[in-house]
Amino acid sequence: xxxxxxxxxxxxxxxxxxxxxxxxxxxxxxxxxxxxxxxxxxxxxxxxxxxxxxxxxxxxxxxxxxxxxxxxxxxxxxxxxxxxxxxxxxxxxxxxxxxxxxxxxxxxxxxxxxxxxxxxxxxxxxxxxxxxxxxxxxxxxxxxxxxxxxxxxxxxxxxxxxxxxxxxxxxxxxxxxxxxxxxxxxxxxxxxxxxxxxxxxxxxxxxxxxxxxxxxxxxxxxxxxxxxxxxxxxxxxxxxxxxxxxxxxxxxxxxxxxxxxxxxxxxxxxxxxxxxxxxxxxxxxxxxxxxxxxxxxxxxxxxxxxxxxxxxxxxxxxxxxxxxxxxxxxxxxxxxxxxxxxxxxxxxxxxxxxxxxxxxxxxxxxxxxxxxxxxxxxxxxxxxxxxxxxxxxxxxxxxxxxxxxxxxxxxxxxxxx
Amino acid sequence: xxxxxxxxxxxxxxxxxxxxxxxxxxxxxxxxxxxxxxxxxxxxxxxxxxxxxxxxxxxxxxxxxxxxxxxxxxxxxxxxxxxxxxxxxxxxxxxxxxxxxxxxxxxxxxxxxxxxxxxxxxxxxxxxxxxxxxxxxxxxxxxxxxxxxxxxxxxxxxxxxxxxxxxxxxxxxxxxxxxxxxxxxxxxxxxxxxxxxxxxxxxxxxxxxxxxxxxxxxxxxxxxxxxxxxxxxx
Numbered sequence: 046x047x048x049x050x051x052x053x054x055x056x057x058x059x060x061x062x063x064x065x066x067x068x069x070x071x072x073x074x075x076x077x078x079x080x081x082x083x084x085x086x087x088x089x090x091x092x093x094x095x096x097x098x099x100x101x102x103x104x105x106x107x108x109x110x111x112x113x114x115x116x117x118x119x120x121x122x123x124x125x126x127x128x129x130x131x132x133x134x135x136x137x138x139x140x141x142x143x144x145x146x147x148x149x150x151x152x153x154x155x156x157x158x159x160x161x162x163x164x165x166x167x168x169x170x171x172x173x174x175x176x177x178x179x180x181x182x183x184x185x186x187x188x189x190x191x192x193x194x195x196x197x198x199x200x201x202x203x204x205x206x207x208x209x210x211x212x213x214x215x216x217x218x219x220x221x222x223x224x225x226x227x228x229x230x231x232x233x234x235x236x237x238x239x240x241x242x243x244x245x246x247x248x249x250x251x252x253x254x255x256x257x258x259x260x261x262x263x264x265x266x267x268x269x270x271x272x273x274x275x276x277x278x279x280x281x282x283x284x285x286x287x288x289x290x291x292x293x294x295x296x297x298x299x300x301x302x303x304x305x306x307x308x309x310x311x312x313x314x315x316x317x318x319x320x321x322x323x324x325x326x327x328x329x330x331x332x333x334x335x336x337x338x339x340x341x342x343x344x345x346x347x348x349x350x351x352x353x354x355x356x357x358x359x360x361x362x363x364x365x366x367x368x369x370x371x372x373x374x375x376x377x378x379x380x381x382x383x384x385x386x387x388x389x390x391x392x393x394x395x396x397x398x399x400x401x402x403x404x405x406x407x408x409x410x411x412x413x414x415x416x417x418x419x420x421x422x423x424x425x426x427x428x429x430x431x432x433x434x435x436x437x438x439x440x441x442x443x444x445x446x447x448x449x450x451x452x453x454x455x456x457x458x459x460x461x462x
Numbered sequence: 463x464x465x466x467x468x469x470x471x472x473x474x475x476x477x478x479x480x481x482x483x484x485x486x487x488x489x490x491x492x493x494x495x496x497x498x499x500x501x502x503x504x505x506x507x508x509x510x511x512x513x514x515x516x517x518x519x520x521x522x523x524x525x526x527x528x529x530x531x532x533x534x535x536x537x538x539x540x541x542x543x544x545x546x547x548x549x550x551x552x553x554x555x556x557x558x559x560x561x562x563x564x565x566x567x568x569x570x571x572x573x574x575x576x577x578x579x580x581x582x583x584x585x586x587x588x589x590x591x592x593x594x595x596x597x598x599x600x601x602x603x604x605x606x607x608x609x610x611x612x613x614x615x616x617x618x619x620x621x622x623x624x625x626x627x628x629x630x631x632x633x634x635x636x637x638x639x640x641x642x643x644x645x646x647x648x649x650x651x652x653x654x655x656x657x658x659x660x661x662x663x664x665x666x667x668x669x670x671x672x673x674x675x676x677x678x679x680x681x682x683x684x685x686x687x688x689x690x691x692x693x694x695x696x
Contacts, residue, residue: 054561348563349555350561351544352520352555353553353572353574353576353620354544354577459555
């Protein structure tokens with residue numbers, strides 16, 4: 046008998062118990078729907094989180110002094126020539142390359158003194174794709190050039206220092222030779238990042254001001270931050286930059302710069318996988334139950350088929366084809382079921398701000414702020430993995446019933462006596 | 463005399479349920495020649511259905527030899543037995559023996575399809591057979607759209623479509639009314655007479671015994687009587 050005849054019988058068999066088949070398809074589709082939404086939520090939050098970490102830190106890929114990672118002081122600086130910057134910028138995955146100088150500082154007002162973390166940046170090179178804080182300005186204004194006057198404080202730090210717009214703030218840091226140097230600026234802006242700990246320590250300065258205070262050259266900086274169209278390409282871009290620059294700089298990816306974030310994401314991905322496996326097992330158990338029941342109901346029929354010459358292998362193939370149809374149709378139904386909610390959550394999302402405000406003091410992980418609007422976006426390989434998992438789970442669920450169909454005893458099942 | 467289509471020599475069959483042994487056949491010897499229209503009859507528990515199961519390669523004897531078309535079933539693998547059922551044996555069961563998702567035509571052609579017969583050859587053969595069993599015009603009906611008698615006629619067409627050495631019919635008239643039973647028996651008798659197809663029945667039905675040309679009576683798993691209407695008592 047040809048394979049097409051077996052497939053035709055399998056297709057018709059599915060519709061003998063229409064309601065049961067439809068319910069099974071719905072359970073497969075709903076399982077797929079849950080898996081896609083959960084994964085898409087996770088993928089999007091991680092992608093956004095990585096972008097935020099890159100904006101807050103030093104890009105998706107960072108060029109820095111080879112010893113800066115172990116000794117992050119202003120003495121470990123680099124200078125990227127305009128020629129090299131232009132070459133790096135021409136990489137198809139590179140969105141922008143900016144200088145960042147960061148370090149520890151003491152900030153003082155007439156009222157108090159606090160330890161802080163300063164980030165010096167070039168406002169003319171940065172934009173909303175590279176600078177996390179532009180959306181969190183609560184008072185004053187952001188810098189417009191690298192040589193602007195002023196200092197921007199995190200909201201909690203400003204409160205602790207009792208500093209308001211226009212108040213004098215003295216910042217103290219160590220220069221390139223390890224000497225303590227100071228500068229004085231007036232508060233020109235106050236920002237919030239969503240992270241309480243970051244807001245209590247953040248100081249933003251124009252990079253020109255810091256270069257002048259610490260004695261850097263006009264192109265000198267501690268880090269060159271490379272921003273990408275897609276943060277997930279950081280490893281391959283970093284590799285290309287390493288090849289281009291040889292050993293002049295240490296070229297690190299965002300997760301090498303901030304390993305605690307990588308560890309957090311890995312932990313969450315692991316948890317998500319467990320959840321997906323549980324969903325997969327539940328869906329597979331439902332399908333297994335359905336297929337096994339349909340096989341047990343047809344015991345006599347299988348006995349007759351074996352008696353007239355069908356082989357156990359052909360019966361196995363027929364039941365497996367039924368499973369494959371269930372998997373494929375469940376997948377299509379799952380796509381239809383998921384499309385609408387996915388489109389809405391991808392584009393519009395749900396504002397979780399009010400709920401998060403009630404339950405969380407700080408919207409951050411490791412000091413990196415999180416978006417309060419819940420949006421989703423699944424990585425293509427994860428979408429493919431879910432689709433494959435659904436089909437594989439459905440096929441796996443069919444194996445035992447299919448084997449059982451071929452093992453029916455014709456004498457007992459037909460009750461020839 | 464040519465090689466018998468069916469040969470059983472010293473066949474025993476013992477069923478064990480826990481510690482209880484039931485001897486269904488106790489040394490059965492039987493030969494069926496090509497072209498016979500034979501009924502095995504006897505009371506319940508006499509072993510007639512067990513004998514049919516063994517001839518049909520659906521079960522294996524405890525001891526003894528069963529040969530179909532000259533081939534010893536006891537020496538065959540599962541795969542070979544499956545091929546034997548497909549190619550050399552036709553089955554007609556009591557009832558509900560069609561594949562529900564296939565039409566009358568598809569049911570009738572199914573065994574030929576398993577044999578790998580070409581679609582055109584199948585069509586020619588099946589359409590002829592369906593006409594012979596009185597089902598012309600009903601090719602596209604599913605089993606649930608046909609009466610019990612019509613279904614049995616499709617089963618007969620399926621059983622003989624593959625040109626088997628023998629058709630085994632287990633109580634083929636048990637689930638149909640008298641008129642339908644007469645009709646089915648007439649069809650089978652005609653196929654036997656005109657095409658020389660060998661039929662072997664297991665039955666309680668006196669009508670089958672009326673049509674049968676040879677009656678083999680079983681009692682307690684052995685042949686108690688064997689009478690040929692053509693040659694007189696044996």
